[in-house]
Amino acid sequence: MTEPIVDAAPALDFDLKRLPKVSLHDHLDGGLRPATIIELADAVGHVLPSTDPVALGQWFRESADSGSLVRYLETFDHTVAVMQTKEGLARVAREFVEDLADDGVVYGEIRWAPEQHLQKGLTLDEVVEAVQEGLDAGVAVVEESGRQIRVGQLITAMRHADRGQEIAELAVRHRYNGAIGFDIAGAEDGFLPSRFKDAFTYLAEHNFPATVHAGEAAGLESIQSALVDGRALRLGHGVRIAEDISVEFEDADQDSDDDAEDTVGMVTLGEVAGWVRDRGIALEICPSSNLQTGAIANFGEGIENHPLDMLYQLGFNVTINTDNRLMSGVTLTEEFELLVETFDYDLDDLLELTLNAAESSFLPLDEKEALVEYINDTYANLA
Structure with a gap:
């Protein structure tokens, strides 16, 4: 991972939205605007829990904030329902890019499952083309405003x-x-990546990269299968890799000044955790979503118990993401703010996390290097 070029982080006394960001884990059907859902639902005759944008947004957040991944996923019934036409898909994709740019994102990988958008007769190729049309339109709108952004599709099964x-x-x-x-x-x-072993082999034979959701609702077996069967270059969430890390505390010497007894921890990484860390396999961590879905339940109830800080301090390739902006009611800016408030991160930390994401992107090397340079230059100008 590239070392940040900023020598000393200035105080965080400015809007974090200004920071250039990289988004690697952001679902298209989890980032719709409530007002757009209402308009599209009316056009296709889909019944919603509310037709008031504010109330509908609140319904999504409350439904997702249940501690259950299953119930969290149920909220997508309404967003997917309004993404079944070329017009609906293109509009959602265009607005998604605009919202990313408003959040300071300069590069985003947008994941979505084409097979979920065939209810109105579109083919798989047609839905991919419709989304790309919307993404291109969104990029054009952003560029017309004097800003820049690049996006790509992560095709999901x-x-x-x-x-x-x-x-x-x-x-x-x-x-x-x-x-x-x-x-x-x-x-x-219950659905290991090994189910798709042949598909992952096909991708590898065609030199096409894969990231795999693993280590969220399931643990090490899922992660191991993602690495072996899925040939994953990144882990979607991957937060439960922390279950393969043990920390044993022992008393240190007495402090002569205050007679308080300190403790030191001995950290041991299991084979899977060691493999993931030592090879720089990126963890696409989504702090707020992980708390909502119960992915970090084994570590504690509050965000302060999220193992992302331990993983970061131990040298794992941690990246920060939103997962589903609508359901979690968050932006990437707000996730950064959460880290600053919870773990006392400064600009150096935010820069390193952003560079981790840039370097773990699926961009070609020359474009990746240009992105890293842009991020470094922007941070340097903040000093």
Whole structure:
């Protein structure tokens, strides 16, 4: 991981929204604007819990904040329902890019599952093309405003379905039309990546990168399967890799000044955790979402118990993401603010986390280096 070039972090006395950000884990169907959902739902005759934008947004947040991944995923019934036409998909994608840019994101990888958007007769290729049309339109709007952003599609297969090979072929087929990577998502527990072993082999044979949801609702077995069967270059969430880390505390010498007894911890990484850390496999951690879905329940109830800080301090390739902006009611700026408030992170920390994401992106090397340089230069100008 590239070392930040900022020598000393200034005080965080400015709007963090100004910082250039990289978003690697952000679901298209989890980032709709409530007002857009209402308009699109009316057009297709879909019944919503509320037709008031504020109340609907609140409903999504409350429903997602249940501590259950299953119930969290149920909220997508309403967003997916309004993303079944070319017009709906293109609009959602365009607004998604605009919202990313408003959050300070300069590079975003947007994941979504084409197989969930065929209810009105569109083909897999047509839905991918519709989303790309919207993404291109969003980029154009951002550039017209004097800002810059680049985005790409992470084509996703639903892990409880049996269309992995078909979706992998779809992703490769659109590699020159916006598709930059592959993923599997949905209910993780009970659906190991090994179900898609042949599809992942196909992707590898075509030199197409994959990130795999693992280590959220399921633990080390899921992560191991993502690494072995999925050939994952990144882990979607991956937060439960911390279950393969043990910390034993022992008393240190008495402090002569205050007679208080300190403790020191001996950290031991298991084989899976060691492999992930030592090879720089990126963890796409989503702090607020992890708290909502119960992904960090084994570590404690509050955000202060999230193991991301331990992972970061131990040298894991930690990246920070939003997962689903609508359901979690967050932006990447707010996730950064949460880290500053909870773990006392400064600009050096935020820069390193951002560089981790940039270097773990699926961009070609020359474009990745240009992105890293831009981020470093922007931070340096803050000093």
